[in-house]
Amino acid sequence: MIRIGKSVIVLVLLLLAARPHVYAQATDVVALTPTDDLLTALRIESSLSVFIDSLHHRTVRDIQVMPFSPVGRAVPNAGYTSEQARANPIWLRFRVQNATNKPIPLFVRVNFWCFESLQLFVTQTPEKTSAQTGSEALIRLLPPRVSRAVSTTAVDSLPGLLAASPVVGWRTPVAARPVHNRHFFFPVTVPAGADYTVYLRTLKVRGAQVVPVSLLRQAAYETWMQRDYLFWGGVLMTLLFVSLMSFFFFITTRDPIYWTYLLCVICLIGFMVINNGFLNQFAPSVQFWLPRQNCYFLFPLLLFYSNLVFVRTFLPLKKTPLRWLHRLSAGVLLAGLFCVLMLVVENWVQLSSPVEMAFLRLFTLFYWLPMPVMAAYVVMSLYRRYYRSAAWLYLVAITPFYILNFGQVVANFGLIPTYRPLVNFDIYAATGLFEVLALTFGLAYRYKLMRDNSDRLLSSQREQERTTFATEVQTLAQKNSLLEERERIARDLHDNVGAQLAFMITSLLHIGRQVEQQPIVNGKIQAEQLRTIVGYARDAIRTLRETIWAIQQERFTLAEFEERLNQYVNRYVQQTNGLDVVVEVEGDSGQPLTSAQVLNLFRIVQEALSNVVQHARATEATVRLQTQPNGTFCLTIQDNGQGLNFSPDDADNGERHYGISNMKRRTEELGASFRIYANAGTVVEARREAEMAN
Structure with missing residues (x-):
């Protein structure tokens, strides 16, 4: 992960170090040959030249003699506009030669940006033009917001002018455009052997004046459109699935990181739907909810600031020595709120030109302000080793998408050429999808860790x-x-x-x-x-x-019980009464006995020997205790006296057998059976079998 992050940083530095390329050579000609791939877009980059109309009212006749500048292999970009009154029209020119023996229908495609107006003119290349009529008739551009075709007689009356398209723009409904598509398509048919010069007039009153134009054969349109909608359908469905999964993670964990991530994904979806023209195509009335074309600045703004909200949660610095960065980011979020107010204030206030210019400059500054703050979060987290794994994950995830955004900023200021990937929304979609999937897998792993931790805690x-x-x-x-x-x-x-x-x-x-x-x-x-x-x-x-x-004490061993039993017999039975008593204990000497077991066994032996001394007329007695590890035991006290036939059921009859009753009760407390029988004397037995022990 660290190596990938370092490689990404090196790539960024190489991009920033790239010097603008200046193409002094003449523009090339787009040549149509029989060997061309019908489904591949024609290379037009090196054929474009540009002219900025600072007078705002030049016509095709005027433009034909103006000095155009070669664009080179980049996308035409005149930088940021100022206020609406000072926006300059941009003219693009390229030549098309048909080297085949049959006419070739083409589409001049301009990717959707919120252009105020677009109009295409097709003229005969001057070297191929027949004798000039000397007519001074001019074709002036149709007024913006008007979508009508130039009449055939008007086109035919101008020397070399073959066709002029309707004026279209972001306000023009899709159904009123030459081709019903969210992008702007202008049909042009080049006859066999023809050499045409195509002029494209564009006007953009706010934002970056970028004109991503390309040339496509009409035969490839259906295939291109299917691939385009399949690609964008997959991207948007994936993002929608990720947003639903993030919502699920949030409602199951209540972790704020998931709702901030959900906000990022929703803003990314809005950014792609609105700024790639889907809103203009399928819900055109929504774009007028904000004044002018301000809705096209709203979701890019929300996207950057929602990412800042997410990084504040993903790499929290509030409780670290870098809490100043946390407070700084809170101030930047207030700047984002100010930008939103600037987008809606024109609903009620008509801004003067100086105020509008000041607002646009301030908006441009605040628009990109989250980027350096997010970079500071990542760099400081890595430098201070606060969240190294999370910081590397975030850096790798966002780098491709933000390289494109940062590259576009640099290109808008003219520091590097506007390479086509910098304005290609398909690449933005791919890098945005990479960012979302990388962070989603990271957050899913975080969710797994949280669930595992929760399961462990539970x-x-x-x-x-x-x-x-x-x-x-x-x-x-x-x-x-x-x-x-x-x-x-x-x-x-x-x-x-x-x-x-x-x-x-x-x-x-x-x-x-x-x-x-x-x-x-x-x-x-x-x-x-x-x-x-x-x-x-x-x-x-x-x-x-x-x-x-x-x-x-609570516990005794069998050896301790044997020792105590011998002490009692020697001191109180043999010395006092002259009865010869033998004590035999069989079993594990370390086997534990509870105090209750010891007391009951001792009292049984004591009572039995007392009966032997008082009633049996015996000279010898044997006390034998056999124990097993499973808890079974057998205690017998046998004498050589006159013997006694006695049933345990008679133990409760009268005071005569009170001692025997005590022995029986104590045996029952031990979970054992009790009996007395004659066998060459009297035998008192307390036995606990395995069933009783269980």
Whole structure:
């Protein structure tokens, strides 16, 4: 992209460095030969010569003896006009020789510009003219805005004058022209062996006095017209599609860059429709909505200023150290508004010649003012590295179109020849279409990036919402788990510590009443009772410590649980009650256990061993815990005592089986099944299968 931009800049510099060519040689003759391609336009550039009528009233007879200047290979261009009263008619002359043996019908075509008047004269070349009649009769130009043919008798009465066309101009309806076309076509038939000199008188009262004239065989007219309308139909339909797409981008993104671009495309469509003559052909009444021919200056003006509005959005400098350029461009936009006012003020005010001249000079200055400002935007963006990719894209896109515009400005001031591409609207259409397509692809890519970014943001937002929802669910689950844990702790404290403390209180009250009712004779009974109470107090403290240990942390490992279980067995079961207990734990030592699982498993083991000590009359017991990574486990407490046949369904029957009921309830909280059966003693089993774990 950078190389392309540099190549374009070099091309611009070469164009600006080109010196005007001066053609001192005599003009050539347009020769019609049998080998000519009937569908190709005849080369007329080197055959043209020009004369500017400063007296405003010279006739064909006067012009024939005037010194014409060769135009060379450029398009005739007399520069900008001043006010209407000082506009000079421009006369063009070229010779046509028919070197064939049959007449050849031709069209002299003048591309549509808002000419005030055009008239074509065909004369016999002086060397071929027969004896002169010496008649002093003159043909004066028909008044502007009049469209009528010169009478045959009047033409025949003038020496050498063969034909004169009606006077036509931008006000002349297409149906009243010699050929019904938006361009100006003048039919000329050159007989076999004839040598004609053709004069074209043009008058343009405002704007650049450019006369893009060409010579076309009438046989090629239909083919040319079909190609012309096919080309322009494709160009305008493409621009219309781009404008609709830009409107879609704007309503879906609300990005102001798209409506400014839409404004540019609409102004480009208006520029091509109006200034290439389509408005004059299909809606002639619209061109009179503004005074004089000012409608032909409106859309070129809007095109340049809409591009300035776009570049202010495409390369924004408002929040950079170059904000002064942003403010300067705002002032230039006010100048554009002033130009629009100048175009409409003549509806109400008749301008004097000095005021009109001042307005035209000021309008010409303001008309081209956006170009250097846009160039400053591009250059400063590249120099300061603000929007390098966007600036290079914009530079490459607009360079061909604005080279033509800038070249036309330079040519209008006579600094370079007016090359035909500078006034060829087909080339303007191609370069304008290139600009639009390049910027459209760039903006479409920008739209894609915006959509991708929007999708990423939406996906991120949805992911954040899912994370938030999962967090909320997890928080609620934790709160629910905390409530359940609190309930379990409260129940554990109530069932164990609370019961033990209640028993201690009752025992102390009973001892107190005994002491009050009778004197102490033998204190052994009270001492034994107090020792029993101390034992219950120790059991309560132990139970409380076990509960606190279980709830101090959220997660335990299987190894930590095994260690705690061994400590309990060694300290409170084997040393106190003389029961030989073996603890066996099988599974991954690092497998995590929750505090609820640890507390429930511990209480089941504690309750089962307590039953063994109190009721089984056993000497040995085995505590075995088998775990799997999928969450299944099997906890068994087996003794070698007298055995017990017991159904879990009887666990809720009476206080006798209160401890067994607690074990069953805790097993259910673990999502496991509970049973007690006799097998060479009593076996207490809590088992969770894979289905239960899932």
